[in-house]
Amino acid sequence: MAAASASSPPPTPKSPKLQPPSVERTRGPSGLEKIVLREARGFSAEVYLYGGQVTSWKNDHGDExxxxSSKAISKSIGAISGGIPICFPQFGTHGNLEKHGFARNRLWLIDDNPPPLPVNTSIKTFADLILKLSEEDLKIWPHRFEFRLRVALGPKGDLILTSRIRNTNTDGRPFSFTFAYHTYFSVSDISEVRIEGLETLDYFDNLKGKERFTEQGDAIVFESEVDKIYLDAPPKIAIIDHEKKRTFVLRKDGLPDAVVWNPWDKKSKTMQDLCDEDYKHMLCVEPAAIEKPITLKPGEEWKGRMELSAVPSSYYSGQLDPDKVLQG
Known part of the structure; x- marks a missing residue:
């Protein structure tokens, strides 16, 4: 009688194929120059030299x-609606400066000789940009500065933006500015999204004449237009997309405030660079310094950092423990 054959061991799961990290300079569909960052496991990001603006951040499955906005990609010049516009030297509309400042409407340069950042050996994929002041900009904002931006991808796909702004005035004058990373997250449906980490905070409501209120809900959910500036926000905020079972974790440093914005249906129809239904699939949560402007004396430098990660979240029971997200 033949001996029974031993059962075959289960196949060993294949590990993801690693590729060498890369930084490529190329052009987008509109002809504008951009830099494409690719990490070893397949994560990627794109940043345009126009505006120093990140316009893509994909996970290892290629999900954006x-x-x-589809309308933003088709034009060759002008602020890009979506991604992560940089608001500097002002957030909002004040004085003779254009809305949200001029940084998002200027051509940035590759920074070939950036001052060193703290060593992080795990980050191997990054691009350094610099915004240089023009004589035209001096006429509308009479201060000399250096603005350096590093866009980096971590080995787990985290997207990290680090801004460093230095006062280079030679006449001894300080200057003040406000700032925001105007981050547009892609969501399944705005009605299926909640934000945790901003509850009980004071905020300015831009839809009610910037009147000050205190947030009352357990979390922020969306049923109509929202435009609020939350004050003294914590260093970590969670954006939970129930339908995709995905949580964005936003970590910030040097940026005390947080803006939450969605234009909803009526305002979307009045905005030239948004399609009518775009509001359903976007949510802006923006680390910022707005209530108390940053003031720099000549030679002083400010640094503002944002780190974004996207993690799976189980939302089967109707509850998600925010501590597991916000204290991770």
Missing amino acids: LLFV
């Missing part, structure tokens, strides 16, 4: 995590 940032929202960009």
Whole structure:
């Protein structure tokens, strides 16, 4: 009688194929120059030299995590609606400066000789940009500065933006500015999204004449237009997309405030760079310094950092423990 054959061991799961990290300079569909960052496991990001603006952040499955309006990509010049516009030297509309400042409407340069950042050996994929002041900009904002931006991908796909702004005035004058990373997250449906980490905070409501209120809900959910500036926000905020079972974790440093914005249906129809239904699939949560402007004396430098990660979240029971997200 033949001996029974031993059962075959289960196949060993294949590990993801690693590729060498890369940084490529190329052009987008509109002809504007951009830099494409690719990490070893397949994560990627794109940043345009125009505006120093990140317009794509994809996970290792190729899913786009940032929202960009289809109308924004088709034009060759002008602020790009979506991704992560940089608001500097002002957030909002004040004085003779254009809305949200001029940084998002200027051509940035590759920074070939950036001052060193703290060593992080795990980050191997990054691009350094610099915004240089023009004589035209001096006429509308009479201060000399250096603005350096590093866009980096971590080994787990985290997207990290680090801004460093230095006062280079030679006449001894300080200057003040406000700032925001105007981050557009891609979501399944705005009605299926909640934000945790901003509850009980004071905020300015831009839809009610910037009147000050205190947030009352357990979490922020969306049923109509929202435009609020939350004050003294914590260093970690969670954006939970129930339908995709995905949580964005936003970590920030040097940026005390947080803006939450969605234009909803009526305002979307009045905005030239948004399609009518775009509001359903986007949500802006923006680390910012707005209530108390940053003031720099000549030679002083400010640093503002944002780190984004996208993690799976189980939302089967109707509850998600925010501590597991916000304290991770």
